[in-house]
Amino acid sequence: MLTFINWISVWAIPVIIAFVPLYAFTKKVPVYESFVDGAKDGFSTAVSIIPHLVGMMVAISVFRASGALDFVISLFTPLVSWMGVPGEVLPLGILRPLTGTGSLAFTTDLIKTYGPDSMIGRMASTVQGSTDxxxxxxxxxxxxxxxxxxxxxxxVGLFSDVVGFIAALAICLIVFG
Known part of the structure; x- marks a missing residue:
C-alpha cells in the first residue's frame, strides 16, 4: 500500500502537467496563448493587491512594535493559566488571524524551546491547524x-478563529492532559 501511495505522489504532478496541455490541444484550445492570458491576468491581480498587503503588514508591525500584543497577552495570561492552558500558547490566538508567517515562526520557536511532544508544542501545532x-x-x-x-x-472569520482556538486548546487538554 505504501509503495502505491509513493508511486502516486511521484507521478501525480507530472501526469497533470502533461494531461492539461494535451487535453486542451485535443479541444483545439490555443494552449500557449491561454497560458499567457492567464499569466497576464494573474500578474495584474497580484499588482492590484500589493497596497492591501502592505497596509496589513504595516498594521501588524505597528501592533507588535507598540507593545499592544504584549499588553493583550498580559491581560489574558492569568485567565488561561487558571484553566490549565500554558500562557506561552496565548500569542498564537492573536497572531494566527493576523499573519500566517508570524504565527508559524512563533509556533516553530515554541516547538524548539519546549519540544514537539510537550503540551505547549501539541497545543501550538493544533492551534496552527485549527485556525486561519x-x-x-x-x-x-x-x-x-x-x-x-x-x-x-x-x-464571522474572527469568531471562527476564536472557536477554533478554544476548541484546539480544549481538545489538547482532553486528549493529552
Missing part, C-alpha cells in the same frame, strides 16, 4: 476582486 489567517485572507481576496464592504465576513 483571517485578516490576510480577507485582505487578499477582497482586495483582488475589489470588495470594499465585507459585511459579516470579518466578524
Amino acid at each position: 489567517t483571517t485578516l490576510y485572507v480577507l485582505t487578499v481576496y477582497f482586495g483582488a476582486v475589489g470588495i470594499r464592504n465585507g459585511r459579516y465576513a470579518l466578524k
Whole structure:
C-alpha cells in the first residue's frame, strides 16, 4: 500500500502537467496563448493587491512594535493559566488571524524551546491547524476582486478563529492532559 501511495505522489504532478496541455490541444484550445492570458491576468491581480498587503503588514508591525500584543497577552495570561492552558500558547490566538508567517515562526520557536511532544508544542501545532489567517485572507481576496464592504465576513472569520482556538486548546487538554 505504501509503495502505491509513493508511486502516486511521484507521478501525480507530472501526469497533470502533461494531461492539461494535451487535453486542451485535443479541444483545439490555443494552449500557449491561454497560458499567457492567464499569466497576464494573474500578474495584474497580484499588482492590484500589493497596497492591501502592505497596509496589513504595516498594521501588524505597528501592533507588535507598540507593545499592544504584549499588553493583550498580559491581560489574558492569568485567565488561561487558571484553566490549565500554558500562557506561552496565548500569542498564537492573536497572531494566527493576523499573519500566517508570524504565527508559524512563533509556533516553530515554541516547538524548539519546549519540544514537539510537550503540551505547549501539541497545543501550538493544533492551534496552527485549527485556525486561519483571517485578516490576510480577507485582505487578499477582497482586495483582488475589489470588495470594499465585507459585511459579516470579518466578524464571522474572527469568531471562527476564536472557536477554533478554544476548541484546539480544549481538545489538547482532553486528549493529552
